[in-house]
Amino acid sequence: MSANSRLAVAAHILAVLASHDGEAMSSARVAQSVNTNPVVIRRILAALAKKGMVACGKGKAGGARLLRCPDQVTLWDLSMALDEEHLFAVHRNPANPRCPGSCGMKEALGKAFARAEKAAQKELRRVTVQELLRR
Amino acid sequence: MSANSRLAVAAHILAVLASHDGEAMSSARVAQSVNTNPVVIRRILAALAKKGMVACGKGKAGGARLLRCPDQVTLWDLSMALDEEHLFAVHRNPANPRCPGSCGMKEALGKAFARAEKAAQKELRRVTVQELLRR
DNA sequence: TCCTTATGTAACCGACTTCATTACTTATTA
């Protein structure tokens, strides 16, 4: 399957909140901007709130508010907050005991994948919500 | 969803072929080593054959044979051969025309994702089948 | 207090992927 777009939506949400500068916004309003359903927004906001990135208030004068400086939140932070999956996967079929190399192979593969993932994360860490807004 | 494991299986297949040094191996034998179904192996071999990495012969004395030096095939080569998906995805909801920033946002996000992906690819390019075997 | 607004969730849906498996055709060769 193609990768999910939750990280992108999360970034979009924070950018919208940031561009409204402290003002609380309802999930409905954000949803309009992202062009999706309010529940989709709330689900992601819930994850971000758990990490203290946003505060969500109920009732009138409720809505979501950004708690961090937009130039201090990176795509990597968001990825972590969302518990994103690994980018690569080693097949989890049990190593064939009759194939002595296969066990070590899978370990080596796992390490290589971990390195690739780290390299990607490093790039994500260089991009802040603020920078996304500047375009 | 968790990422697919085809790249890992492809690497495993090539490692098995390489470790049998030019000898042709049936999909059934490879499948035993990888602990999966022969058809799964054949599907991946088909993609690799299309790129000239392996040759697959039918009938008796058929089977798959490695056509490249194992130290000249990288994980990135395999990823390309398998037409692997993008690691990150921007939400494809149409940008809301009433939200002037959202269009540029998505473009900036796409560029950031492309950079992260490239960084990961660069790491994959550093790992050859040969190296996986050495463990 | 009551009504409006807004979040927090659970539940469900349709579309899709992933991997495994069966079944069958085609090609090769001993």
Place this chain on the structure above:
DNA sequence: TAATAAGTAATGAAGTCGGTTACATAAGGA
């Protein structure tokens, strides 16, 4: 010609993804 093996279509179970409805709960304002 019989055995072997690839190529490939079709199917199925399990899981993900984004969207949607529905409803309980909380917070203000009139």
